[in-house]
Amino acid sequence: MKRILGVGIATLDIINRVEVYPPEDGEVRALDQRLSRGGNCTNTLVVLSQLGYACDWAGHLADDDASAWVRADLEQRGIRWLGSEPIANGRLPTSYVTLSERTGSRTIVHYRDLPEYGGDCFAGLDLSAYDWVHFEGRNVPELARMMARVRDVLPQAGVSLEIEKPREGLVDLASMADVVLFSRGFAQSKGYAEPASFLKAMAQSFPGQALYCAWGERGAGASEAIGGYCWCDAVPPASIVDTLGAGDVFNAAVIDARLRGEELRTGLHHACDLAARKCARLGLDDLLN
Numbered sequence: 431m432k433r434i435l436g437v438g439i440a441t442l443d444i445i446n447r448v449e450v451y452p453p454e455d456g457e458v459r460a461l462d463q464r465l466s467r468g469g470n471c472t473n474t475l476v477v478l479s480q481l482g483y484a485c486d487w488a489g490h491l492a493d494d495d496a497s498a499w500v501r502a503d504l505e506q507r508g509i510r511w512l513g514s515e516p517i518a519n520g521r522l523p524t525s526y527v528t529l530s531e532r533t534g535s536r537t538i539v540h541y542r543d544l545p546e547y548g549g550d551c552f553a554g555l556d557l558s559a560y561d562w563v564h565f566e567g568r569n570v571p572e573l574a575r576m577m578a579r580v581r582d583v584l585p586q587a588g589v590s591l592e593i594e595k596p597r598e599g600l601v602d603l604a605s606m607a608d609v610v611l612f613s614r615g616f617a618q619s620k621g622y623a624e625p626a627s628f629l630k631a632m633a634q635s636f637p638g639q640a641l642y643c644a645w646g647e648r649g650a651g652a653s654e655a656i657g658g659y660c661w662c663d664a665v666p667p668a669s670i671v672d673t674l675g676a677g678d679v680f681n682a683a684v685i686d687a688r689l690r691g692e693e694l695r696t697g698l699h700h701a702c703d704l705a706a707r708k709c710a711r712l713g714l715d716d717l718l719n
Contacts, residue, residue, distance in 0.1 A: 434562045439471060440468070443467070444465060446463050467504070471487065481683075485509045491516045493517065517545065525539070558583075570598065574603055588609065654694055671709065671710055
């Protein structure tokens, strides 16, 4: 069984489903509420574990009840936490999520009061068993140290980098990854209205990397030096139930496709299909059924 290490954050998600998103200074009644473990990196690992991989997570937890609950959730899914001790007097990052039943969109207010995971902690990990290392694009100076260590001690492993938000210097680290997973929001922040021109511009700077950009309900594009650019239309689900985490599912499916040696277009279709399955159900469980 191939083993994957994910480096990033875990959160407590407090999710309210409403009929329609309220206007500013408005008030609506929630149709239901649920608590979930969230965070881009841990979501991606949860999906990869369903796809048959042994998964470990490197990130911080606090010494609060929410962290204990998240740790138990990961352990139940077979995902090992590689942290040593929870951070004393800390609080797990919390995302307050509102899901609109009318549109399927999600709006997030995120609260964080916990240090970012860094290179000193990462330096103590034994990386020898990993076939792939996935990095959530956060804490850029420390991320550069961690990616450089992987390239130094584990040159045969695949490396992926998620670039979701525009952070200073983050895109420069794409040169240390094999696979770069861009968000639509990042592309739009750079002035692009569609993925083809964005990925072609990125390919000029990073010709040796496989580049992906999911574009929500429209589909996704991908580019690499060998196969050039390709596009996959989104697979529309029968009904949109929950889009929260769809991008994390897409990323997991891309990593799965790369590990299985699929060509670019086939892997892109696989990722779009799995993301569509996720949008048709609540949460991330039983995606393959």
